[in-house]
Amino acid sequence: MNRKTYLWLIALITVACIIGGSIWHGHRAPRHHQIEQEIRDELRDELEEDLEDEFEDAGDANDIDDIDADDADFDLDDLEDAADDDIEDGEAGVTVAEIDESKYEMIPLEGTQKDGAFIPFENIDIATGAFDINIKTGQDYSVTYYLSDDLFQPIGEIKDGTLYITQKEFSVDTLEDFIKKHFNVSVKAKMIITVPEGTDIGTLTFKNGAGDTLVKDLKVDTMTAKASAGDFELKNATVNTLNAKDSAGDIAVNNSSIGGAEIDCSAGDIDLDNTAIKKVMIDNSAGEVDLRKCTIQDLYADVSAGDFTMIGTENLGDYNIELKARAGNIRFGDNKIESDFNQTGKEGLKIVVKASAGDITIK
Numbered sequence: 442m443n444r445k446t447y448l449w450l451i452a453l454i455t456v457a458c459i460i461g462g463s464i465w466h467g468h469r470a471p472r473h474h475q476i477e478q479e480i481r482d483e484l485r486d487e488l489e490e491d492l493e494d495e496f497e498d499a500g501d502a503n504d505i506d507d508i509d510a511d512d513a514d515f516d517l518d519d520l521e522d523a524a525d526d527d528i529e530d531g532e533a534g535v536t537v538a539e540i541d542e543s544k545y546e547m548i549p550l551e552g553t554q555k556d557g558a559f560i561p562f563e564n565i566d567i568a569t570g571a572f573d574i575n576i577k578t579g580q581d582y583s584v585t586y587y588l589s590d591d592l593f594q595p596i597g598e599i600k601d602g603t604l605y606i607t608q609k610e611f612s613v614d615t616l617e618d619f620i621k622k623h624f625n626v627s628v629k630a631k632m633i634i635t636v637p638e639g640t641d642i643g644t645l646t647f648k649n650g651a652g653d654t655l656v657k658d659l660k661v662d663t664m665t666a667k668a669s670a671g672d673f674e675l676k677n678a679t680v681n682t683l684n685a686k687d688s689a690g691d692i693a694v695n696n697s698s699i700g701g702a703e704i705d706c707s708a709g710d711i712d713l714d715n716t717a718i719k720k721v722m723i724d725n726s727a728g729e730v731d732l733r734k735c736t737i738q739d740l741y742a743d744v745s746a747g748d749f750t751m752i753g754t755e756n757l758g759d760y761n762i763e764l765k766a767r768a769g770n771i772r773f774g775d776n777k778i779e780s781d782f783n784q785t786g787k788e789g790l791k792i793v794v795k796a797s798a799g800d801i802t803i804k
Contacts, residue, residue, distance in 0.1 A: 536674060536693060536695075537653045537654065537655040537672050537673070537674040537693070538653075538655075539575055539577075539655060539657075540573060540575050540631050540633055542585075542633065545587035545629070545631055546587060547585035547586065547587050547631070547633060548585060548586065548587070549583070549584065549585055550584040550585065550586055550595060550597040550606070550632075551596075551597060552596065552597035552598045552599070553583075553584040553597045553598075553599055553604065559581060559582040559583050559584065560582065560599045561582050561602075562582065562599050562602055562603060562604040562636075563602040563603070563641075563642065563643050564602060564603040564604065564642065564643045564644045564645070565603070565604045565606075565634065565642060565644070565645045565646065565647070566603055566604065566605050566606070566644075566646045566647075567605075567606045567607075567646065567647035567648065567649070568606070568607050568608075568647075568648045569595065569606065569607070569608050569632075569647075569648070569649050569650065569652070570593065570608050570649075570650040570651065571593055571628065571630050571650055571651045571652050572586075572593070572595070572630045572631065572632045572649060572652045573630065573631050573632070573652045573653050573654075573671075574631075574632045574633075574634070574647070574649060574652060574653075574654045574655070575632070575633045575634070575654075575655045575657070576634045576635075576645070576647075576654070576655070576656045576657070576659065577633075577634075577635055577655070577656070577657040577658050577659065578635060578636060578637065578638040578640070578657075578658040578659065579635030579636070579637070579638075580635075580637065581635070581637055582635065582636055582637065583633070583634070583635045584597060584604065584606070584632070584633075584634050585632070585633050586630075586631060586632040586633070587629065587630070587631040587632075588629070588630055588631075589628055589629040589630070590628050590630075593608060593628065593630045594608065594609050595607070595608050595632065596608065596609060603644075604634070606632075630652065636659070638658070639660075640659075640660070641660050641661075641662070642659055642660065642661045642662070643661075643662050643663070644661075644662065644663045644664075644665075645659070645661045645663070645664045645665070645666075646664075646665045646666075647665075647666055647667070648667045648668075649667070649668045649669070649671055649673075650668075650669045650670065650671075651669060651670040651671055652668075652671045653671045653672045653673070653674075653690075654666065654668060654671065654672075654673045654674070655673075655674050655676065656673075656674070656675050656676070656678060657674075657675075657676045657677055657678065658676070658677045658678065659678050659679075660678070660679045660680075661678065661679070661680045661681070662680075662681045662682070663680075663681065663682045664680050664682070664683050664684070664685075665684045666683070666684070666685040666686070666687075667685075667686050667687075668686075668687045668688065668690050669687075669688045669689065670688065670689045670690060671687075671690045672687075672690045672691045672692070672693070672709075673685060673687055673690065673691075673692050673693070674692075674693040674694075674695065675693070675694045675695070675697055676693075676694075676695045676696060676697065677695070677696050677697060678697045678698075679697065679698045680697065680698070680699050680700070680702075681699075681700040681701075682700055682701050682702075683699050683700075683701070683702040683703070683704070684702070684703045685702070685703070685704045685705070686704075686705040686706075687705070687706050687707070687709055688707045688708065689707065689708045689709060690706075690708075690709045691706070691709040691710045691711070691712070691728075692704055692706055692709065692710075692711050692712070693711075693712040693713070693714070694712070694713045694714070694716050694718075695712075695713075695714045695715065695716065696714070696715050696716065697716045697717075698716070698717045698718075699716065699717070699718040699719070699721070700718075700719050700720075701718075701719060701720045701721070702718055702720070702721040702722070703721075703722045703724075704721065704722070704723050704724070705723075705724045705725075706724070706725045706726070706728055707726045707727065708726065708727045708728060709725075709727075709728045710725075710728045710729045710730070710731065710747075711723060711725050711728065711729070711730045711731070712731045712732075712733075713731070713732045713733070713735050714732075714733045714734065714735070715733065715734045715735065716735050716736075717735070717736040717737075718735065718736070718737050718738075718740075719737075719738050719739065720738060720739040720740075721737060721739070721740055721741075722741045722742075723740070723741070723742040723743070723744075724742075724743050725742075725743070725744050725745065725747060726745045726746065727745065727746045727747060728746075728747045729747045729748050729749075729750070729799075730742055730744050730747065730748070730749045730750070731750045732750065732751040732752070732754070733752050733753055734752070734753035734754075735751075735753070735754055736754070736755075737754065737792075738789060738790060738791075739789075739790075739791050740791065740792045740793065740794075741791075741793045741794075742793070742794045742795070743795050744794070744795070744796045744797070744799055745797045745798065746797065746798045746799065747796075747798075747799045748769070748796070748799040748800045748801075748802070749794050749796055749799065749800070749801045749802070750802045750803075751792075751794075751802070751803045751804070752802075752803075752804050753804075754803075756790075757773075757774070757803065758784075758786065759786045759787045759790050760784065760786045760787075760790045760791060760792050761784065761785060761786045761787075761790060761791045761792070762782065762783065762784040762786065762791075762792045762793075762803075763782075763783055763792070763793045763794075764778075764781065764782040764783075764792075764793075764794050764795075764801050764803070765780065765781050765794070765795045765796070766780050766781075766796045766799070766800065766801050767780065767795075767796065767797050767798070768796075768797065768798045768799075769796055769798065769799045769800040769801065770800050770801075771800070771801045771802075772800070772801070772802045772803070772804070773801075773803050773804075774803070774804060
């Protein structure tokens with residue numbers, strides 16, 4: 442099994458487990474557990490069948506024993522040069538689309554208005570199960586949403602300057618009906634939260650089960666972002682402290698300024714583009730880590746199964762660098778190295794990258 446197929450296998454199994462867990466979290470009735478196990482068994486069987494078909498189709502491509510290198514009509518150096526070109530030309534690929542309000546009949550969230558006007562807030566606390574969420578600047582404070590199924594009905598409250606958003610809990614009966622109706626059907630659940638431009642948000646915390654979250658154009662002191670099965674993007678933002686964790690989805694930070702950050706991804710890619718970070722710790726279990734044109738003082742990255750790429754950081758010669766690739770290659774500048782690289786630089790500048798099953802490229 443090649444590494445790409447291995448990553449794909451891990452990601453599929455993880456996504457299935459996370460989605461199942463997200464839907465059922467918090468419900469502990471005996472009947473619920475029986476339904477849960479039936480759903481998981483069905484998912485596992487379908488995944489196994491799909492994987493067997495994929496491996497059979499890919500068997501010839503993955504079998505390298507029958508290939509004679511002398512008969513190959515390509516040159517390995519040419520392939521490596523082409524890969525280098527792709528790295529140089531590429532850009533961070535993770536983006537979360539903005540919700541197009543013209544396509545949905547967005548309505549105000551009950552509990553966020555008084556006398557027909559939205560109530561101002563300084564902090565945001567969100568705990569939802571399956572919403573695509575945009576949090577951004579606008580003309581005024583507002584919280585609006587669209588639903589195609591009332592089972593996902595959100596609940597809003599503004600208390601002591603904090604906007605709280607949750608969802609009503611499922612009963613066992615309604616949850617079983619929902620699974621029968623919608624388990625393989627896309628349910629549209631959208632939410633847009635706006636604050637006036639120039640507003641400082643103290644804390645922004647969200648836990649989103651199965652949906653994408655975009656935070657754009659905001660200034661936030663402390664942001665805690667957790668997603669179970671969806672993408673998260675931070676764009677054009679200023680954040681003092683960021684803690685982002687995604688179990689089965691991608692994380693992107695674009696055109697932003699961060700003080701300190703911890704970014705953890707179990708099965709997905711991590712992309713940082715044109716961003717300034719004083720100190721960042723990155724942990725990725727199964728996916729790629731890609732940094733483009735970033736200004737970083739202190740970086741620590743641990744990548745279990747995926748490539749680490751860092752392009753466009755200036756003055757690399759000034760950094761204290763420690764690179765270790767257990768089952769991959771290291772490319773630092775124009776040099777190709779087997780498994781370890783160390784460099785002594787100036788105080789206060791540090792790059793440490795460890796990869797268990799993947800390549801490390803820094804240029």
